Amino acid sequence: MTEAETAQRPVTDEPLLEVIDLKKHFPIKGGLLRRTVGEVKAVDGVNLTVNRGETLAVVGESGCGKSTTGRTILRLEQPTDGQVIFHDSELGAVNVESADRRTMERIRPKMQIIFQDPFASLDSRMTVGRVIAEPLLINKVLKGQALRDRVAELLKLVGLRPEHASRYPHAFSGGQRQRIGIARAIALNPELIICDEPVSALDVSVQAQVINLLEDLQDRLKLTYMFISHDLSVVEHISDRVAVMYVGRVVETGTTRELFYKPKHPYTEALLSALPQPDPRNRTEAVPLTGDVPSPANPPSGCYFHTRCPYAQEICSTETPPLRDIPDETAGPGVTRQAACHFAEQLDLKGALVPSAETAGGTAEAR
Structure with missing residues (x-):
């Protein structure tokens, strides 16, 4: 965005x-x-x-x-x-x-x-009309003509026609069905x-x-x-x-621009490296991850990601890193974000965005 x-x-x-x-x-x-x-x-x-x-x-x-x-x-x-x-x-x-x-x-x-x-x-x-009307009926919000008018309004709001209310879901494509689901929501x-x-x-x-x-x-x-x-x-x-998220835990949070430009967790770096780049001049090698995703029924000790992390050290296998605030140099002084990594401040990880050539310190564009 x-x-x-x-x-x-x-x-x-x-x-x-x-x-x-x-x-x-x-x-x-x-x-x-x-x-x-x-x-x-x-x-x-x-x-x-x-x-x-x-x-x-x-x-x-x-x-x-x-x-x-x-x-x-x-x-x-x-x-x-x-x-x-x-x-x-x-x-x-x-x-x-x-x-x-x-x-x-x-x-x-x-x-x-x-x-x-x-x-x-x-x-x-x-029918589609009944599907959309169901939450209104269950919560006793509307009935009668007011209910039918509301269903017609919702259909138009999601890009469908009011006469679609009398049809059944099988008559619609996948995209149209999802619009019906959105109207219900x-x-x-x-x-x-x-x-x-x-x-x-x-x-x-x-x-x-x-x-x-x-x-x-x-x-x-x-x-x-x-x-x-x-x-x-x-x-x-x-x-x-x-x-x-990784194996049931949040490992990093941040604004979209900050996280895509400069990730603070090795797992985020690996995810971003797999993001397809349409411009062949901007393509880079994916970050290799060894092993498989741990089972949530038997997760490893310490950091759950340490079994696949290329930067893992001994402390990673023994101590669980908390999701903590860390300085965010890309957003300015005093601004923090969150990462669950023992070495979040030391690692220099690659993102999927690079600074724009048009402005020295502003927007970012796809790498």
């Missing part, structure tokens, strides 16, 4: 969502009596803050816990431990993890999700939408259309996004800040 585009959208420093030491462990059953013999640590102590009006991207390899984090925040999965604080203008700071049923009924309409698979997330037995005028890889199942040309739609709706409706993705090209375009 360009600086001009960001300036048009009101991004504040006021937190809308705070995730504190969030954990989600799935039990491993074994033996004749199906006793618990271990745990899969899908989310293992995640700390995040999402400010009002911004887009926070969560990136990482498949299986790192991105989607489980999003689902646990919404309590589609019950957390094992930790806190999820949603800042509501009426209720104040609500701990979603421990809120009672009545409180959750008031909070849920303000926290919605766009699912990854547009083919599986829509009920094939319902915004039906209750939410404040936060968790986008769980919303374009990964779509063709590239359709991806651009859906991304542009999400940006347009964010400006119109004052939405806040938590954008889960493994596509760094999409993340670079849409996000204000980025959080990088």
Whole structure:
């Protein structure tokens, strides 16, 4: 996202969502009596803050816990431990993890999700109009003609026609189905939408259309996004800040420009080195990573990344580095960002952006 585009959208420093030491462990059953013999640590102590009006991207390899984090925040999965604080203008700071049923009924309409698979997330037995109307009916917001008018308005808002309300999901393409899913997500005028890889199942040309739609709706409706993705090209375009996850933990956070220009964690450097560059003059060799991603059921001691890190030293295998504030020389004096690496200040890591030749210290462009 360009600086001009960001300036048009009101991004504040006021937190809308705070995730504190969030954990989600799935039990491993074994033996004749199906006793618990271990745990899969899908989310293992995640700390995040999402400010009002911004887009926070969560990136990482498949299986790192991105989607489980999003689902646990919404309590589609019950957390094992930790806190999820949603800042509501009426209720104040609500701990979603421990809120009672009545409180959750008031909070849920303000926290919605766009699912990854547009083919599986829509009920094939319902018409499109019923799919979009369902959250309005469940929450007893509208009925009758007012409900039908609202469905027609939502369809037009996402680029579809009101007469599509009488058709069934099988009559639509993947991109159109995802637009229907987006219409359902915004039906209750939410404040936060968790986008769980919303374009990964779509063709590239359709991806651009859906991304542009999400940006347009964010400006119109004052939405806040938590954008889960493994596509760094999409993340670079849409996000204000980025959080990088590895084996259930956040290893680095920072603004999109800072993180893409000068990463502070070796894993982030490896991810950025794999980002395709259309200009052959700007292509560089990918950072080699040895070994496989550790199993979340049996993660290594110390830093989870030390088994694959080309910069690992003895301390990395014995002590777990906390996600800590470190100076950010690219953003100016006194500015900090976060990284979970013992040597974040010493390492000189390569990013996917280089300073623009037009301005000495300003914008950045693709390497």
